[in-house]
Amino acid sequence: MSNSPSLPMQQQPDSMRIGRSYKDAINALNSLQSNFATIQAVKLLDILPQQRSILSLNEVFEYTRRLGYKPLDFNKLNIIHVTGTKGKGSTCAFTESILSKYRGAGINKIGLFTSPHLISVRERIKINGEPITETKFAKYFFEVWDKLSSTTSDPDAFPTLQPCDTVKPMYFKYLTILSFHVFLSENVDTAIYEVGVGGKYDSTNIIEKPTVAAMTSLGIDHTLMLGNTIDSIAWNKAGIFKRGCPAIVGEQPEYPESLKVVEDVANEIGVSSLEVVNADIIPPSTKLGLAGDFQRKNAAVAVKIAQVHMKKLGVHIESDDELPQEFIQGLEAARWDGRCQTINNYSGYDRISWFIDGAHTLESINGASQWFKNAATKRDIPRVLLFNQQSRDNAGELLEKLYENIYASPSLKFDHVVFTTNVTWSDGSYNSDLVSLNVSKDGVDKLIIQKELAEKWDALDKVRGLTTRKHIFPNIETSLKFIKSLTNDKQEVEVFVCGSLHLVGGFLAVLKEIKD
Structure with a gap:
């Protein structure tokens, strides 16, 4: 043994x-x-x-062997492999949307594997833009x-x-x-795979010959598995590169030093090419389907992915040094729920504008809060923050970053801050697709993190001489009922939902009354 x-x-x-x-x-x-x-x-x-x-x-x-597959069997899927700390899901969505414009012209079935899901686990496995x-x-x-x-x-x-x-x-x-x-x-002939965590040791990294491997923006996250330095994280993410295959990297303005690590790994592996992509390749007039200025970087990576992938497949692209119209249409048609998403006056929640983003890293909190500041109206109406981060050790740090970003602008503030768990319904239940066992049940029941976050916000308020009204609720449904109570026939409310994709998934389930 x-x-x-x-x-x-x-x-x-x-x-x-x-x-x-x-x-x-x-x-x-x-x-x-x-x-x-x-x-x-x-x-x-x-x-x-x-x-x-x-x-x-x-x-x-070993599990794939027991299913009767060899890694080389997956090459027939013509896999696009995407990693990064933030933006990798959005990049996959942009890529899928662009490639969909070429279906029937060398591409027939496009598979998309992403994580996590928001409401239904089937969202993780899509074919031609739809969950199976x-x-x-x-x-x-x-x-x-x-x-x-x-x-x-x-x-x-x-x-x-x-x-x-x-x-x-x-x-x-x-x-x-x-x-x-x-x-x-299902005879998929193009498959886009988003890495779960990291890259080199991620479950998706049994792919031998991707048509292209790509990396989006890097940041400090999942340090238990990836290390707590940008060098160790960059090394791990670059582990999806493969010998003889092209590699694409988005620009890294926050951590420019990471590009040297990525280049070293690419040379060691022996990629066929390594290209750093700048957002300037996206025409300024292009109205992206995903909101937020930072999405232009993700869109640029997606454009280069699509170009390299289709060249590999022999798909002809009409171009005169400008982006083809199909690419522009794909970028404008891209959709990715829960990321810089706005929902206005949804049925049952009249006079509420929801600004939703599952940001859960320091870097993504920066982008999401900047987007909210730009998207929120400048009218004098109540604003609410609905926040949860149940499982990360740096929940307080994330909240502080959000606070600093929002209050850097004196014209914007929250009148109410609501801290909730990820429990979906007021009866204490989750939708079966949303059950999460990887957090402490005792911690959830006792609202430990929610109380700590409320104390953190209170301390931040005291520094600025503010007194935001803070509320703690044991579930998302009760939180939404409270927010609705702030409205009436004349009173509108703007709500920023942020901190976790798990929160966003439960929020959308309650908002749309999707209960199993």
Whole structure:
């Protein structure tokens, strides 16, 4: 038996074979989530983060083998691989939108794998811009489930997979493996993959020959896994580059030193080319489908991705040194809910303008708060901040950054600040697609982080001599009911929803009354 270190395991019963509905698939999937106790145990293991990451990535190779796939099988998907700290999801959305304008001209089916989802897990696996249906999700989910239930691994070679006949991949790994199975089964001929965390050891990084690998803006995030310096983060992100394949990097004005690290990794790997893309390639007159000035950097990376990808596929692009009209149309038609999104006077919430962004890093908080300051009206009406960050150790730092950005402009302030958990409904329930087990249930029940954030805001207010009204609620539904109570036939309210994509997902579910 190998003496290699092993990771804590969560065993999942195979009793889910009885049911085959979409709901059964979601229940089975949720059983694969890393719970809070497991995450804490992993942190205490005497294993270096890199060693732990290698073990985790090796598992993905092994699971795909048990499904009957080899990594080279995925090359037929013509994969675009995108990493970064912020903007990688938006870049994928821009890229998908551009390529959709060339469907039928060398591209037929476009797959898109992203994370996290907002309301439905099916949002993570899209084909031609639409989440796969519940029927198809359940069908392919249980094909993977059954195959992994009927195959085993060598416990000496893969000690982390013991006992081999009961352990399934954890949540994100399972969805990654599932996406490959779905796209191959559905004959997708272009697949866009957003990295989950990092790059080099991410579950998606079993791709051998992407048509292009791209990196968006870098920042300090996920330091437990990636290190706490921009050099270590850049090194990890650049790990998706592949020998003989082109690589694209967005400009890095916040961390210009990271480009040297990226260049060194690219040279060591032996990429066919490395290009740093400037936002200036986007014509000033282009009205992007995604709001926020910072999106121009993401759009520029997407444009270059599309150009390189289509050249690789032999798709002809009409161009006279200007962006083709199809590219402009794709950039303008791009949609990505929960990112600098505005919803006005939604049914049941008249006279409320919602400004929504799932920003959850210091860099993305900068961009989102700047967008809100520009998007909010300058009228003298009440403004509310709805904020949550349940799982990050630097929640207070994120809130302080938001406060500083907003109050740098004396014309804008919040009259009310609402801190909530990510619990969706007032009865204490989550939608099944939104259940999160990776945070402390005791911490959520006792509103520990919410109370700390309220105290943080109070301390920031005292420095400026302000007295914002602060409110703490145990769930999102109650928070929205309170915000609605601030309106009447004459009174409008503007609300900035920010701090977490999990919050945004639950918020949208409540706003649109999507409850299962």
